[in-house]
Amino acid sequence: MTTTTKISIKLPDGSSKELDKGSNGEDLAKSISPGLAKKAIALDVNGQVKDLFYELQDADEIKIITAGERKSYEILRHTTSHILAAVVQKKYPNAKVGVGPATENGFFYDFRIEDHKITDDDLIEIEKEIKKFASGAYKLVKEEVKDVASKIAEYKKAGEVYKAELLEEHKDDNPTEYYFVDNNGVKVWSDHCLGPHLPNTKFIKAVKLTNVSGAYWRAKETNDVMQRVHGTVWWDEQELEQYLARKEEAEKRDHRKLAKTMDLFSTHELAGAGLIFWHAKLATVRQELETFWKQLHRKAGYEFVVTPHIAKSELWDTSGHNNFYKDNMYSLQVDDQEYILKPMNCPFHVLIYKDSRHSYRDLPIRMAEMGTVYRNEASGAVHGLARVRGFTQDDAHIFCTRDQYVDEIKGVYRLIEEIYSTLGLEFQMELSTKPEQAIGDDEIWEFAETGLKRALSELGANFEINPGDGAFYGPKIDFKVKDAIGRIWQLATIQLDFNLPNRFEMEYTSADNTTEQPVMIHRAIFGSLERVSMVLTEHFAGAFPTWLAPDQVMLIPISDSHNDFVTKLKNKLIQNEIRAKTDLRSERMNYKIRDAQEKQVPYMLVIGDKEVESGKVNVRFRRSQKQVEMTVEEFIEKMLEEIKSRSLNSFIGD
RNA sequence: GCUCGGGUAGCUCAGUGGUAGAGCACUUCAUUGGUAAUGAAGGGGUAGGGAGUCCGAUUCUCCUCCUGAGCACCA
Numbered sequence: 001m002t003t004t005t006k007i008s009i010k011l012p013d014g015s016s017k018e019l020d021k022g023s024n025g026e027d028l029a030k031s032i033s034p035g036l037a038k039k040a041i042a043l044d045v046n047g048q049v050k051d052l053f054y055e056l057q058d059a060d061e062i063k064i065i066t067a068g069e070r071k072s073y074e075i076l077r078h079t080t081s082h083i084l085a086a087v088v089q090k091k092y093p094n095a096k097v098g099v100g101p102a103t104e105n106g107f108f109y110d111f112r113i114e115d116h117k118i119t120d121d122d123l124i125e126i127e128k129e130i131k132k133f134a135s136g137a138y139k140l141v142k143e144e145v146k147d148v149a150s151k152i153a154e155y156k157k158a159g160e161v162y163k164a165e166l167l168e169e170h171k172d173d174n175p176t177e178y179y180f181v182d183n184n185g186v187k188v189w190s191d192h193c194l195g196p197h198l199p200n201t202k203f204i205k206a207v208k209l210t211n212v213s214g215a216y217w218r219a220k221e222t223n224d225v226m227q228r229v230h231g232t233v234w235w236d237e238q239e240l241e242q243y244l245a246r247k248e249e250a251e252k253r254d255h256r257k258l259a260k261t262m263d264l265f266s267t268h269e270l271a272g273a274g275l276i277f278w279h280a281k282l283a284t285v286r287q288e289l290e291t292f293w294k295q296l297h298r299k300a301g302y303e304f305v306v307t308p309h310i311a312k313s314e315l316w317d318t319s320g321h322n323n324f325y326k327d328n329m330y331s332l333q334v335d336d337q338e339y340i341l342k343p344m345n346c347p348f349h350v351l352i353y354k355d356s357r358h359s360y361r362d363l364p365i366r367m368a369e370m371g372t373v374y375r376n377e378a379s380g381a382v383h384g385l386a387r388v389r390g391f392t393q394d395d396a397h398i399f400c401t402r403d404q405y406v407d408e409i410k411g412v413y414r415l416i417e418e419i420y421s422t423l424g425l426e427f428q429m430e431l432s433t434k435p436e437q438a439i440g441d442d443e444i445w446e447f448a449e450t451g452l453k454r455a456l457s458e459l460g461a462n463f464e465i466n467p468g469d470g471a472f473y474g475p476k477i478d479f480k481v482k483d484a485i486g487r488i489w490q491l492a493t494i495q496l497d498f499n500l501p502n503r504f505e506m507e508y509t510s511a512d513n514t515t516e517q518p519v520m521i522h523r524a525i526f527g528s529l530e531r532v533s534m535v536l537t538e539h540f541a542g543a544f545p546t547w548l549a550p551d552q553v554m555l556i557p558i559s560d561s562h563n564d565f566v567t568k569l570k571n572k573l574i575q576n577e578i579r580a581k582t583d584l585r586s587e588r589m590n591y592k593i594r595d596a597q598e599k600q601v602p603y604m605l606v607i608g609d610k611e612v613e614s615g616k617v618n619v620r621f622r623r624s625q626k627q628v629e630m631t632v633e634e635f636i637e638k639m640l641e642e643i644k645s646r647s648l649n650s651f652i653g654d
Numbered sequence: 655g656c657u658c659g660g661g662u663a664g665c666u667c668a669g670u671g672g673u674a675g676a677g678c679a680c681u682u683c684a685u686u687g688g689u690a691a692u693g694a695a696g697g698g699g700u701a702g703g704g705a706g707u708c709c710g711a712u713u714c715u716c717c718u719c720c721u722g723a724g725c726a727c728c729a
Binding site: 108117118119120210211212213214215216219220221225226227228230256260261267268269270272273321324325328343344346375377378379380381382383387470471472473474476490493495497522556558559560561586587588589590591592593594595597598604606608609610618620625627 | 655656657658659664665666683684685686687688689690691692702703719720721722723724725726727728729
């Protein structure tokens with residue numbers, strides 16, 4: 001009779017390891033090397049992350065996950081959230097626990113504490129206690145919940161209604177419970193959780209609680225509001241500090257902060273939230289963007305229209321907005337007539353289309369407008385330039401035949417690519433397909449979705465599919481860019497629309513003299529000028545490339561005696577359409593240079609006796625120590641070239 | 655819209671139940687400087703708005719507006 005007391009484990013390098021049956025990941029790590037055993041925190045078992053204490057099975061393919069590797073962070077963070085929960089419950093006995101997942105850079109845990117609101121000062125205390133708890137080197141033990149019904153009852157008795165609810169939901173999934181166990185084998189705290197977790201709390205050292213906020217239980221507005229404690233945790237202090245430094249850098253780039261120091265835009269309590277006042281500096285950036293946009297669109301065969309800001313309510317009945325967008329629309333009562341402030345431009349462009357009969361020979365019609373729209377966004381959603389109530393879309397609608405729309409989409413893609421690459425923005429695409437609530441039959445959706453896919457694949461573009469996330473009126477391609485803080489912003493979008501052509505009974509006459517319905521494509525490239533200005537401000541950290549920079553040159557006299565010369569030179573630059581300013585304050589030159597640099601002015605011209613005599617200028621680029629001498633004419637020529645080419649780089653070099 | 659913070663000078667912020675302070679910015683004067691903060695003097699706020707409590711409120715309470723983090727929302 002043969003008994004198998006050995007199992008064989010496959011390792012990533014292809015080798016195998018023989019172990020006693022019943023061995024776990026810790027045993028495996030020890031058998032390989034003591035050093036590995038020290039760093040081992042979890043296992044990758046046949047591609048799934050499991051606890052280190054997982055009992056190995058014969059023929060398992062195991063990779064040992066060690067502290068510091070990519071997959072280890074989620075485990076570290078998740079386990080830390082449980083310690084947070086344990087500590088909070090100890091400190092506030094009435095605290096009921098919700099959920100506590102790992103997030104991108106940290107973790108949170110949701111609590112309901114009827115008799116206490118956690119303050120920032122509390123966080124300092126709680127953080128200390130987390131560290132203290134972690135240093136107690138508690139072992140984490142996973143146990144299956146054998147009698148689920150009585151465990152639920154136990155939770156309910158303790159008032160842990162949220163845990164009871166979760167366990168109730170998972171009662172048929174072999175639910176598990178995690179325990180913190182001390183050196184004497186005593187269980188000090190437990191939580192219903194799937195894991196995986198660290199083998200021991202001793203790994204947790206570099207932890208910092210960041211803030212507390214509100215959140216609905218299970219993200220549902222009608223549910224209880226929980227107190228959500230956020231934190232971040234890393235394998236060591238150095239990593240933590242690097243993370244905090246990154247965060248600080250991101251905060252420095254925050255467009256709302258730069259708006260104040262660089263005088264970009266403002267909002268006013270007197271005017272209302274989410275209504276943007278563009279100051280001259282950011283307005284200059286905007287105008288440059290608009291000019292660029294118009295040039296490219298003109299070349300791409302677009303025609304520009306201008307439409308009103310309000311229209312009678314009946315228009316929005318026809319478009320359907322009164323049904324499905326009413327909450328977001330501002331309305332005006334004038335005499336007995338209701339007017340709506342437009343939340344979108346599309347119905348207006350449709351009206352222009354419908355103002356005359358169209359032949360297939362007219363198509364495609366590409367109708368573009370920088371259209372300012374107003375939407376009553378929820379007060380809590382309003383945020384800087386990112387989410388506002390009044391904004392200008394770089395909108396366009398393409399009306400074309402079914403044979404043309406794939407080519408039209410390719411055309412839009414090329415425009416997007418050209419504009420984004422000029423701005424130095426990388427983007428990714430998502431194709432969103434038919435949602436559950438949708439109009440139009442399957443046939444037309446199929447037609448539209450395959451067309452979008454075909455367009456993208458013929459362009460050789462990579463894209464992800466986002467099933468069921470299309471608009472109710474048609475599928476769409478969203479273009480997303482990443483900003484300095486790592487946030488993903490949706491800017492450009494291309495959407496097919498089966499709804500409006502129907503509702504407005506749009507038509508054209510085909511070559512066979514039949515009446516056909518045109519395909520309608522909505523598209524925006526910047527999305528909104530507000531949002532793209534935010535992304536660019538943060539992307540460049542305020543240091544706009546020369547063509548976009550509000551002030552392109554700062555002229556700095558060395559002493560008052562050079563003021564006249566400097567003023568004349570400024571006027572000469574302005575005559576050449578270079579945005580030049582002078583700094584004639586009675587400050588030291590050093591101070592003025594520093595000031596111009598902080599304001600991110602690309603070029604500084606320092607002018608003293610030497611320059612006045614030689615007719616040359618001393619050119620300095622922001623952030624660079626380099627100084628270059630050249631004649632005024634040469635400088636103008638190089639500037640104009642840099643501006644015209646919309647270069648991202650300085651002719652001097654950084 | 656919801657939860658929790660916050661709103662004091664142009665900006666960043668301190669402080670106090672008895673009508674308010676710093677740094678930067680601004681103005682003036684002196685300095686006339688060669689590539690990252692010259693020195694001195696001065697002006698400026700009635701405390702987001704409203705109501706209440708109090709002998710008295712910027713400070714306490716309530717309402718409202720704006721704002722931050724998070725949630726919800728986002729064609």
